[in-house]
Amino acid sequence: PLLWINAFPGTGKLTIANELPALLPEHSIHLIDNHQMIDAKITLQRRIAIPHDHLHRCSCIDFQSDNELGAQVAQEYKTAAREAGRPFLPIYLECGLVENMRRMTHAQRVSSGTGKLVDVEMLADMRSRCRLYRFEDIVGLNVDVSGLEAREAAASLACLIREWEQSEK
Template sequence: MGAPLVWINGFPGVGKLTIATALQAIDEHIILIDNHKMIDPVEAKFSRDHPDYQRERRAQREAVFARHVTADDAKDHTIVFTDCQSDNDLGRAVATEYKLAAETAGRDFIPVYLSCDKHENLKRVSSAERVGSKTTKLTSKAILKDILSNNELFRFEGCSSLTLDITQLSPAEAALQIRSHIQKCAGETA
């Protein structure tokens, strides 16, 4: 069995990449793949409403899965993905691609769901660091308010998942809790 695939799902600005980076800092066997490394190349070619946008996004994910999830030389590395998928048809379909990639590679699939207080989330989404990130990350408080009001985060059923409210947690504290959960899951399958 290969090392697990950890899928961190949370709304924009919650702190997925910050926490995943802190997790990678305490575990040298982690390969971190930020969702914007897969989104931004597609957004450079197509707007989100373009008919080919979702097809290109899927092709991008498949290429990353082939390189980092199913490749033999990556089997010893825990693969951590950040993502934002809502509980709708598209979100469920995309999220399921990660789970299927893990299963195909013989990896445990460990979903982690991050949330924080709405006021804090709105503050984080427009932080100077995020605005200056040179990515396509959402930085609009108005759009985030709409997302939070009209969407629920997608959550898998029947998986050894972890849900963290990170409003009061530092990135290092959240990373330690995630690492502990990964170790617990590894112990359950050993």
Template sequence: MDPLKHEAPGCLVYINGYPGVGKLTIATHLCTLLGSSRALLIDNHQLIDPVTIPRSAGEAYYAERRRIRQAALENYVLAPQMQNKIIVFTDSQVVGPVGPGVAAEFEAAARQSGRAFLPVYITCLEEENWRRLGSEERGKGGKGKLMDVDILKGIIRDMELFRFADVPGLSIDATTRKPEDAAGEILLAIKDIVGLGE
């Protein structure tokens, strides 16, 4: 039986964290807890990998990213037939000229669809983040995931993880927490935000 009532309103869970921190693993456990009939997971690489324009193209690259992202929001968040679904997105946005605007698109889509919006920030100690980034497991699946630890070190050093200033969210330090436990904490927050008890 699903842990949320089928007739309960859907919400959008926006999981943000640096590359390699464990977002997808936690999100996968969360969707398992929610049940396949209730939850839909969209990993950020499902929105990045289809882009054929090189990043060096600058504005054209980001415009194509936005086009693909907006199509996903239309199909999975705004579509009337998806209204009772919990839509879980993973992302990796930092403070800067691009990140806040991208993250705001997810919040805007949630509001437009009448969904609750739950930002979740996954962090871990830098050394553990480096270890996870270089793991053999991360390299599987053929996705264009960042695997260069030196690049990650630069991102963490120079770029602050984006967090919504005016939207209540959940912060989870995943350094030593099991992914399934982190997922359970998010599930409790979902129950709270959509007004459900145990």
């Protein structure tokens, strides 16, 4: 399946996604970080089209809001999954604003040199003006990670992914 993880910047998407392989050892997980994609659409199609088998998950982390552009980009993930013959599972990570701001200013994020957003005022403004994009036609997973460390959030998510996979059989 293609696991599409959508959350506001600083929520912990990458940190949580990096914990999943150890918690889901029965499957390999290929992680696609939107910060590493130069030509997003071409990269997405190529990387999701990795030979598909049921022992291989593809996990994409992203932030898309509920505006027109966010909806368009989110649909590209869904289309790429369909074209690759993969089931598509949207995952929405929620995080309270205060905790989100704390995580955004964590020393590891600030010093990472990845170009990730670290401006808490910009985050607060963004969160006041928009919401996460959510697919209306697909049931996704919702996980509130506010009070959870990355490993705990990933463990909760791994259980939900397993339940979803069982329901898809």
